[in-house]
Amino acid sequence: MSLLKPFSRRPALNTATILLVEREEEFQQRLAEVLVEETAVTLNVRLAKSLPLPFENQHSRPRIDLVVFIVNLTSELSLQSARASLKYLDPGYFLGKVCFMATNARNAAVPQERLDTLRGLAASLRCTLLFAEDQTADGATNASERLLTILKVAAGLVPMTTALYLSNLTMCTVPSNTNEVDFD
Amino acid sequence: MEDQMKSLLRQLVRRIPIRFLKVTLEKWGRLTVAQQQNIDFTQTKWALADELIAYSEENRLTLRHITELEMIYVIDNPNQGMWHAFQLVDPESDAPAVELMQFKEQFKSHLNELVRNVSVKMKKNTDEAVWIRIAWGDSCSRPNNMRPTYVVHYLQTPYVFVTRLTSKQKTLLSQAMIIATRHQAIKDAHLSGRNFSAIRDLLMQEYEQVFPAKYPSALVERNQIAALPNIEREQAEAEVNRLQMACEAFGGGKLPQLQSVVYKLETKFKDPSNQTFTEREKPFNCVVTFTSKNLLESLRHCASSGIASTPITPLLSSIPRRGRNYFVITDKVSGPSSQINPTV
Numbered sequence: 250m251s252l253l254k255p256f257s258r259r260p261a262l263n264t265a266t267i268l269l270v271e272r273e274e275e276f277q278q279r280l281a282e283v284l285v286e287e288t289a290v291t292l293n294v295r296l297a298k299s300l301p302l303p304f305e306n307q308h309s310r311p312r313i314d315l316v317v318f319i320v321n322l323t324s325e326l327s328l329q330s331a332r333a334s335l336k337y338l339d340p341g342y343f344l345g346k347v348c349f350m351a352t353n354a355r356n357a358a359v360p361q362e363r364l365d366t367l368r369g370l371a372a373s374l375r376c377t378l379l380f381a382e383d384q385t386a387d388g389a390t391n392a393s394e395r396l397l398t399i400l401k402v403a404a405g406l407v408p409m410t411t412a413l414y415l416s417n418l419t420m421c422t423v424p425s426n427t428n429e430v431d432f433d
Numbered sequence: 434m435e436d437q438m439k440s441l442l443r444q445l446v447r448r449i450p451i452r453f454l455k456v457t458l459e460k461w462g463r464l465t466v467a468q469q470q471n472i473d474f475t476q477t478k479w480a481l482a483d484e485l486i487a488y489s490e491e492n493r494l495t496l497r498h499i500t501e502l503e504m505i506y507v508i509d510n511p512n513q514g515m516w517h518a519f520q521l522v523d524p525e526s527d528a529p530a531v532e533l534m535q536f537k538e539q540f541k542s543h544l545n546e547l548v549r550n551v552s553v554k555m556k557k558n559t560d561e562a563v564w565i566r567i568a569w570g571d572s573c574s575r576p577n578n579m580r581p582t583y584v585v586h587y588l589q590t591p592y593v594f595v596t597r598l599t600s601k602q603k604t605l606l607s608q609a610m611i612i613a614t615r616h617q618a619i620k621d622a623h624l625s626g627r628n629f630s631a632i633r634d635l636l637m638q639e640y641e642q643v644f645p646a647k648y649p650s651a652l653v654e655r656n657q658i659a660a661l662p663n664i665e666r667e668q669a670e671a672e673v674n675r676l677q678m679a680c681e682a683f684g685g686g687k688l689p690q691l692q693s694v695v696y697k698l699e700t701k702f703k704d705p706s707n708q709t710f711t712e713r714e715k716p717f718n719c720v721v722t723f724t725s726k727n728l729l730e731s732l733r734h735c736a737s738s739g740i741a742s743t744p745i746t747p748l749l750s751s752i753p754r755r756g757r758n759y760f761v762i763t764d765k766v767s768g769p770s771s772q773i774n775p776t777v
Contacts, residue, residue: 268667274738285663297667298739306667326740 251301254339255346258312265404266293266311267396271319272330274298276352276383280319283393290406300334314404316342317396319350320367321383322359328367335374345412346403347376349421350392352383371421378421438496439486441578445499446482449506454481457509461502464488497554500578504556504566507583511629514596518624518636518756521591521610523617529589531614533557536588540565540613547605552576562587569602582606585629586614592636593619594629623759631689635729636756641686643677678743679736682750688729694758696721696748701764716764729753 253268267284269277274296281294293311295302302310316338318331331349338347349371354364371378379395382388399419403412449457451474458469468488474481489499507513541553550570557563565584568576582602585594593610595603607619626632634640666672702710702717710717725731732749735741741749752758 272739274672281664292663294664295667296664298671299668302667303670305670310667 251304251307251337252339253300253302253313253316253337253342255313255341260312260314260405261291263406264291264293264311265315265400265406266295266313267400268295268297268313268316269319270297270300270316270331270334271321272298272327273321273324276319276321276381276389279383279386279389280393280396283389284396287393287397290401290404292400299330300337302337314346315396315400316347317350318347319352319381322351322353322363322367323356325363328363332370343374343376345414345416347374348379348396348399349376350379350381350396352381354380355382365423368421368423372423375416375420377416377419437575437578438489438494438499441496441499441503442486442489443479443482444579445503445506446478446485451478453506453510457502457506460505460509463492463494463498463502465492468492496578500552500554500566500568500581501556503581504554504564507566508556508558508564511583511585512627515625515627516594516596516629516632517598518622518632519593519595519607519619520622520636521593521614521616521619524591525615525617528615531588533563533588536563536613540609543612544605544609547608548572550574550576552578567602567606584610585633586610587637588614590637591616592622592633594633596629623757626692626758628690628692631691634689635691635753638753638756640684640688643680643685645677645681672737675739675743676737678745679733682736682745683729683733683753688727688733688753690727691729691752691758692726693722693724694728694752695760696723697759697761699761699763 269280271277277296281296284294285292295310295313318334320331321327349367351364351367353359368378377399379392381392381395383392399412399415401407402410402415405411446454455472455474458464458472464472468491472481472484476484537555540555544551544553544567548569549572552568552570554566555563556566563586565586567582567584568578569582570576580597582598583596584606586592595606598606611617611619622636624632624636698719698721699716702713704711729752732741732752736743736745736749748760748762751760
């Protein structure tokens, strides 16, 4: 089992690398095309269907600063696949270099439990959970802007802050049941 | 006879959309140029039919001429009604030598022997297909031209496509067909659909086939989108593999527009969480139908995008391989996995 490690390689100057993991491989392509339009930094996008990443690419692969799991909430398999991929990440990534992106959350066909599961998963790993609209071009632009903000921090391009610090502010939390009882 | 001609013409005018009517009449060529120019296509269909009936009487056209008009229309627009495919089996030694005139004569005479009142009309299309229109009657009634059966046969191939056939007529038709084409038997190919060209292409395998190759073929190049330099696919190889497998199973390029597939399950119910059903001795019968605008294309996409696992299960890949869209699945006698039963 080859773990993906956050600090196995030296960083390149003014460069950030993002890994998009999506089982359906639909939204990641469009998102990547929007992401590379960023001009302030050299941005590399790696696309994958699931982890682990193939061993052969190991030498050509730059240091990955942010891993994004795109979960399509209409499909249970998408969530399962993201969950299964998590164990191929080095624990170091969970200090602010992993985030989840849920798509299709507004779809009426999505069972509420699936979103709750995803939320629980993100909260237990202290990761950020973003929501994105994957049908429109605007949605992809918005999603890429949000990811860029996190990515720049994770790649160490923003002075005075770190990924760990940012993730403490943005990480997903699940409202505990006890609080709700108190409200009643 | 006159009445039948009139009602057939009226039915035809009602069936053919106005935009096709002009072209069809031109192809038919039984009206003079002046008559064709006189026809006012903006009037109601009823009035249009009246006008056409008047012209046909003027030109002394008979029922046969009107059936010719119908055939022209059906050949150009075959996607109406259900088409069923049949396959001729066990050819005799002289089967490859059957040519059109001989086939025509034999088919007509044999069908006439079986049923007295039957009217058969044949037309050879440009693509080597023989189109046969059969108006059935029985011993005491005239052939009913209002609901004819259409049969399409490609000479020297074992495939026959039929639409609007009742089970009683099926035995008669298959007998005449077997004798005329010099075969021993005919069997149901378990393929049916509304799109005639789709089921023909599927059964005769007239679409781009992809074969296993050691070196990446044109498929790879075709699917490489002008890749941006900063975007890299980590699992590109696996993706190409999946696409190759999907194309091997379903064919490359444009696929026949098959619209539905039916699986009839006669297997035992297996679900560890549901004891009541699992323990039942009898098989759990149900029918699974897949429908889509272009089913093969969707299945190929499912496989190439990884939604369906590769290698593709024989349940799906046998649709194009065996040219069927109706399957009965039964339990194997030994072993838990299901199999496709060739007999229905």
